[in-house]
Amino acid sequence: MSQRNPIHRSRRTFVAATSVLFLAAALWPAGARAQAKAKKLRIGVVGSGNIGGTIGGLWVKSGHPVLFSSRHPEELKDLVASLGELAEVGTVEQAIAFGDVVFVAVPYKALPQLGKDYGEALKGKIVLDACNSTVARDGAELTDEVNKNGIGVTSQKYLPGTRLVRAFNSMNYKIFEHEANRPDPKLAIPIAGDDAEAVQLAAGLVRDAGFDPVVIGKLADASRFQMGASGFGQQVTAVELKQKLSLSQ
Numbered sequence: 001m002s003q004r005n006p007i008h009r010s011r012r013t014f015v016a017a018t019s020v021l022f023l024a025a026a027l028w029p030a031g032a033r034a035q036a037k038a039k040k041l042r043i044g045v046v047g048s049g050n051i052g053g054t055i056g057g058l059w060v061k062s063g064h065p066v067l068f069s070s071r072h073p074e075e076l077k078d079l080v081a082s083l084g085e086l087a088e089v090g091t092v093e094q095a096i097a098f099g100d101v102v103f104v105a106v107p108y109k110a111l112p113q114l115g116k117d118y119g120e121a122l123k124g125k126i127v128l129d130a131c132n133s134t135v136a137r138d139g140a141e142l143t144d145e146v147n148k149n150g151i152g153v154t155s156q157k158y159l160p161g162t163r164l165v166r167a168f169n170s171m172n173y174k175i176f177e178h179e180a181n182r183p184d185p186k187l188a189i190p191i192a193g194d195d196a197e198a199v200q201l202a203a204g205l206v207r208d209a210g211f212d213p214v215v216i217g218k219l220a221d222a223s224r225f226q227m228g229a230s231g232f233g234q235q236v237t238a239v240e241l242k243q244k245l246s247l248s249q
Contacts, residue, residue, distance in 0.1 A: 040063050040064050040065065041064055041099075041100045041101050041201075041205070042064070042065050042066075042067075042098055042099055042100045042101075043056065043059055043064050043065070043066045043067070043099050043100070043101050043102070043103055043205075044066075044067050044069065044094075044095030044096050044097070044098045044099025044101070044102045044103070045066060045067065045068045045069060045095060045102075045103045045105070046069055046070075046092050046095050046096065046102060046103065046104045046105070046106060046114070047069075047070060047104060047105040047106035047107075047110075047131075048068040048069060048070045048076050048079065048105075049070070049105065050173035051105040051130050051168060051173045051176070052068070052070075052103060052105035052130075053068065053076075053079055053173075054173045054176050054177050055103065055105070055130070055168050055173075055176060055209055056068055056087075056103065057079070057083055057087075058176070058180050058181075058208075058209040058210055059205065059208060059209060060083045060084065060086045060087050061083075062208040062209065062210075063086070063208075064086065064205075064208065065086045065087075065088070066083075066086065066087055066088070067087075067088040067089070067090050067094060067095045067098040067099065068080060068087065068088070068089050068090075068095070069089070069090050069091055069092045069094060069095035070092075071092075073089050073090055073091060076089045077089060092114075092117075092118065093118065093121065096118055096121045096122060096125070097121065099125070100126070101125070101126045101127075101128065101201065101202075101205065102122065102125050102126070102127045102128070103127075103128045103130065103168075104127055104128065104129050104130065104131060104159075105130040105131065105168070106131055107131070107137055107138060108131045108132060108133035108134070108137075108138045108142060108143075108146070109133075109137065109138040109139060109142060110131075111131055111155060111158045111159065112142075112158045114158070114159070115158040115159045115160065119159075119160065119161065122159060122161065122162050123160075123161035123162065124161060124162070124163070125162055125163065126162075126163045126165065126195075126198045126201055126202070127159060127162040127163065127164050127165070128165050128166075128167045128168065128202055128205070129152075129155045129159070129164055129165065129166050129167070129169070130166075130167060130168040130169045131151075131155065131169065132151075132169050132226070132227050133146040133151065133154075133226075133227070134227065146226070147228075150219070150220055150222060150223035150226070151166065151169075151222055151223060151226040152164070152166050152192055152193075152218075152219030152220060152221070152222030152223065152226075153219055153220055153222075155219075156194075156219055163193070163195040163197075163198040164193060164194070164195075164198070164219060165191055165192065165193035165195070165198050165199055165202040166190075166191060166192045166193065166219065166222040166225075167189065167190075167191040167202050167205075167206060167213075168189060168206075168209075169225070169226070170189070170190055170225045170231065170232050170233060170234065171233060171234075171235065175187075175235060176209075176211075179210075179211070179235070180209060180210035180211065181210030182210070185212065185237040185238065185239070186210065186211050186212035186237070186238075187211050187212065187235065187236075187237070188211070188212050188213075188214045188234070188236055188237055188238040188240070188241040189206045189211040189212065189213055189214065190214050190216045190224075190225040190231050190234075190241060190245075191203060191206065191213050191214070191215055191216065192215065192216045192217055192218060192219055192221050192222040192224075192225075193218070193219055194218050194219050199215060203215065212237065212238045213238075214238050214241050214242060214247070216231065216245065216247070224245060230244065230245065231244070231245050
């Protein structure tokens with residue numbers, strides 16, 4: 001019986017192996033792109049003023065689709081136009097429906113009404129709450145409640161059923177604008193929440209905006225970086241913030 005030429009066998013093996021490699025090379029980038037795209041979250045911004053517009057804009061620049069809303073959405077057209085095709089504008093109702101995550105940055109006195117008007121739509125949503133309470137703007141009664149019970153617990157009361165995380169409330173928007181994506185070490189952003197999965201997702205969004213998240217604890221612990229507390233207004237690194245608040249490294 002005649003034997004097959006070993007050169008032919010080697011050539012067939014080489015061709016088969018090469019075909020597999022070419023196929024893998026063709027398919028892998030598409031899969032990688034799909035995986036990367038899948039990680040991008042749709043974010044609805046409720047209250048697109050200084051904080052909402054700034055942080056929402058940073059998310060757009062990192063690749064997240066963002067729908068900006070306010071009581072006067074027509075005033076947001078220039079902002080959206082400047083950010084490109086990933087940015088949209090709409091009503092509060094549209095922003096909540098749009099978002100895998102909802103970012104709330106409204107005057108604190110608007111929070112109770114927001115919960116009443118959109119409570120059902122917000123239920124089960126991961127909500128990042130950047131609102132702060134001041135007597136001059138929000139009234140003594142609401143601010144006293146915040147100071148007595150803590151702002152995280154109070155926000156959860158007015159937004160029941162949401163997976164609430166406190167974030168981006170501790171500094172002026174101009175600082176966020178200037179310090180985003182600076183060289184390491186990044187600016188630290190304190191966050192707090194009761195839902196572990198929501199907190200981790202929020203931490204990822206803090207990183208995507210160009211900062212370093214520091215988990216302070218539960219919603220009750222958010223009082224440690226509300227207005228007037230030692231963790232508020234700290235333009236420091238994560239290591240320094242943990243030291244200031246006596247957190248474990």
